[in-house]
Amino acid sequence: LAAAEALDLDSPVAGSAYFLSQGEPVNCWQWIDELLALASLPPVRRSISLATAKRIGAVLELTHAVLRSSGEPRMTRFLAAQLGTSHYFNIERSRRDFGYVPSISTEEGMRRLGMELAADRS
Structure with missing residues (x-):
């Protein structure tokens, strides 16, 4: 909501693009392994270049x-590039321009996801 208020048409930041996230770097494959663990699945064991x-x-x-064929292939060059790269989106401009503060950490989000997945399994 703070972002919506700051992006009013008369706002000096109107029309700018902003990243909103927890502001923490994420190692792609470590994160995927954490998601798999939350789903009670084994971690990724093999990889290719x-x-x-x-x-x-x-x-x-x-x-x-x-x-x-309809839809998308199961693997594309774009998907390969995304999975082969760790991602970090700098939220400093969001903090500066409209006081954005992440409401939960990645750790807390993963904890909540784990609780939801566990509830779905029971």
Whole structure:
């Protein structure tokens, strides 16, 4: 809501793009392993190089197009690039321009997700 108020048409920050997150860097595969653990699934055990994943994505994209399949291929070059990169989105401008403060930490969010998943399993 603070962001919505600050982005009023007369606001000096109107029209600007902002990242809103917990403000903490996330290691992609560590995070995926944590999600798998919350779902009572084993961690990722094997991996392939980013270059190999992109080649597989390219082949699947081409096959998908040639066969005129609906939807998206299970692997794309874009997905390979995203999974091969850890992501961090700097929220400093959000903090500065409209006082954004994350309401929960990544750790707390994961704890809550774990509780929801456990409740769904019971």
